[in-house]
Amino acid sequence: MSKSSNGPSARGHADDHARRSTGARSDSMRYSRTEYAKVVALQEEVSRADGDYQRLRSAYLDITRREPGNEVGWP
Numbered sequence: 001m002s003k004s005s006n007g008p009s010a011r012g013h014a015d016d017h018a019r020r021s022t023g024a025r026s027d028s029m030r031y032s033r034t035e036y037a038k039v040v041a042l043q044e045e046v047s048r049a050d051g052d053y054q055r056l057r058s059a060y061l062d063i064t065r066r067e068p069g070n071e072v073g074w075p
Contacts, residue, residue, distance in 0.1 A: 031039060063072045 060072060063070055
């Protein structure tokens with residue numbers, strides 16, 4: 001069976017094909033190495049913060065279940 005030029009794999013390279021066929025470059029749409037490194041670092045930081053939040057939330061819910069009279073469980 002032959003590969004079709006339609007579908008998800010075709011969309012991933014559409015810009016490359018357009019650049020080759022027209023000769024135009026679109027470097028402004030790409031991150032520089034520095035910008036990319038910052039984005040990756042921020043994504044990792046957000047991931048760590050989300051993990052911290054989930055652990056604190058779990059501990060909070062555990063305390064409210066085990067100790068209903070605790071001040072943490074008050075509205």
